[in-house]
Amino acid sequence: MPQIADIPWRPDDGSKPEPETPGSPIFRPDILEVIEKKISELSDDLRGLSLDIHAHPELGFEETRTHDVLSGFMANQGFEVKTHYLLDTAWLATFKHGQGARTIGVNSEMDALKGIGHACGHNLIAIAGVAVACAMKAVLEQFDISGTIQLLGTPAEEGGGGKCDLMDKGAYKDMAICLMCHPAPGPVGSVSLSSCLAAQQCEVEYFGKTAHAALSPYQGINALDSAVLSYVSISALRQQLKPNVRVHGIFEGRDWAVNIIPDYAKYILWVRSTTRVDQETAFKRVLPCLEASATATGCNHKITLKKQFLDLRQNKVLGDEVARIVKSKYGTIDYEWGIKDASTDFGNVTYEIPSLHPGFAIPTVENGGNHTTAFEKAAATLEAHNACLDVSKALAATGIRALIDDEFFDEVQKTFEEDRILRERG
Numbered sequence: 049m050p051q052i053a054d055i056p057w058r059p060d061d062g063s064k065p066e067p068e069t070p071g072s073p074i075f076r077p078d079i080l081e082v083i084e085k086k087i088s089e090l091s092d093d094l095r096g097l098s099l100d101i102h103a104h105p106e107l108g109f110e111e112t113r114t115h116d117v118l119s120g121f122m123a124n125q126g127f128e129v130k131t132h133y134l135l136d137t138a139w140l141a142t143f144k145h146g147q148g149a150r151t152i153g154v155n156s157e158m159d160a161l162k163g164i165g166h167a168c169g170h171n172l173i174a175i176a177g178v179a180v181a182c183a184m185k186a187v188l189e190q191f192d193i194s195g196t197i198q199l200l201g202t203p204a205e206e207g208g209g210g211k212c213d214l215m216d217k218g219a220y221k222d223m224a225i226c227l228m229c230h231p232a233p234g235p236v237g238s239v240s241l242s243s244c245l246a247a248q249q250c251e252v253e254y255f256g257k258t259a260h261a262a263l264s265p266y267q268g269i270n271a272l273d274s275a276v277l278s279y280v281s282i283s284a285l286r287q288q289l290k291p292n293v294r295v296h297g298i299f300e301g302r303d304w305a306v307n308i309i310p311d312y313a314k315y316i317l318w319v320r321s322t323t324r325v326d327q328e329t330a331f332k333r334v335l336p337c338l339e340a341s342a343t344a345t346g347c348n349h350k351i352t353l354k355k356q357f358l359d360l361r362q363n364k365v366l367g368d369e370v371a372r373i374v375k376s377k378y379g380t381i382d383y384e385w386g387i388k389d390a391s392t393d394f395g396n397v398t399y400e401i402p403s404l405h406p407g408f409a410i411p412t413v414e415n416g417g418n419h420t421t422a423f424e425k426a427a428a429t430l431e432a433h434n435a436c437l438d439v440s441k442a443l444a445a446t447g448i449r450a451l452i453d454d455e456f457f458d459e460v461q462k463t464f465e466e467d468r469i470l471r472e473r474g
Contacts, residue, residue: 094437156202220401241371298315362398378442386406
């Protein structure tokens with residue numbers, strides 16, 4: 049296997065892995081052939097599954113129908129399935145062959161977005177997890193390889209942090225590695241190994257006092273003014289924030305009327321940056337804006353920190369293996385696009401166990417990226433389906449290598465520990 053650099057590659061450190069050239073040797077091409085055959089055999093069924101999920105979008109923690117469809121599919125593929133696993137709409141499909149050996153984890157996301165359905169392509173992420181797990185199962189059976197595959201159905205990625213809840217409940221404790229992928233706009237045939245942004249979700253509630261807005265406004269305390277002042281203060285602060293910081297938010301009210309001074313307002317915001325350290329530093333600067341606006345208007349306030357999503361720590365060894373397979377068989381590798389400017393709860397998983405979360409390009413219109421109606425349409429195209437299956441083949445082959453190649457797995461672990469030390473140094 050290739051030598052691993054002394055200092056591991058990180059998507060945010062400016063360096064890049066050595067590029068693989070088309071035709072680079074593939075570990076166990078006979079295994080990849082079985083993976084390709086199995087995924088090809090399942091392609092029509094996976095396409096039907098994807099379109100079914102796409103046509104019935106469900107929001108986070110409400111994926112009741114999708115839970116049943118996916119868990120039922122995996123049961124029919126010969127997996128032992130635990131429904132409603134640790135969370136109401138999570139599920140776990142397990143296949144074990146032989147004795148001992150490592151457990152390879154895979155994730156399938158399920159949730160959609162309010163108002164725009166599967167505009168982040170989680171229907172494709174769902175079937176990618178299914179394809180990877182089923183292909184690895186075929187390899188274990190055909191070559192009589194000992195090992196365990198765990199496919200975890202993870203709800204509520206879109207802000208709900210379902211994987212964080214599942215991790216707290218021990219869902220990942222047996223996994224040696226974890227794999228998944230995510231669609232994004234980009235050059236067709238390309239797979240991206242970029243990182244993503246760490247993010248802190250926050251809600252601040254302002255409590256004032258109602259009054260007639262024209263007759264006696266001086267008797268009121270305006271909670272909406274507090275929220276607006278916070279928003280404006282943060283907008284001014286942006287001039288002094290680093291270019292890698294993103295702050296965005298919305299207001300919510302309760303029984304608002306134009307002729308009544310609002311006595312309640314909620315400001316929901318996210319603070320993001322390329323690393324956990326930069327994100328937490330930025331949030332410390334945002335916090336006084338939220339507090340000072342309450343003082344200025346005379347409101348009481350309550351700040352609630354919601355879930356923190358961490359940046360993706362793509363494991364270099366796993367990433368290099370996917371890159372080698374993709375460039376030899378399916379397309380190109382990129383380290384710039386993907387979901388580098390978005391956030392995912394899978395980042396938290398990458399802090400706990402060696403993991404990989406490549407992006408894969410699907411064709412869409414100009415400015416039709418994730419979380420747009422154009423991307424929702426793109427996620428149902430045949431081209432997107434085929435791109436999803438190609439990256440699934442590379443992930444399945446990488447998972448099998450981590451299972452049977454001890455030297456490779458040792459390098460995976462070594463790289464993970466090196467990255468952990470770097471994180472702790474800040």
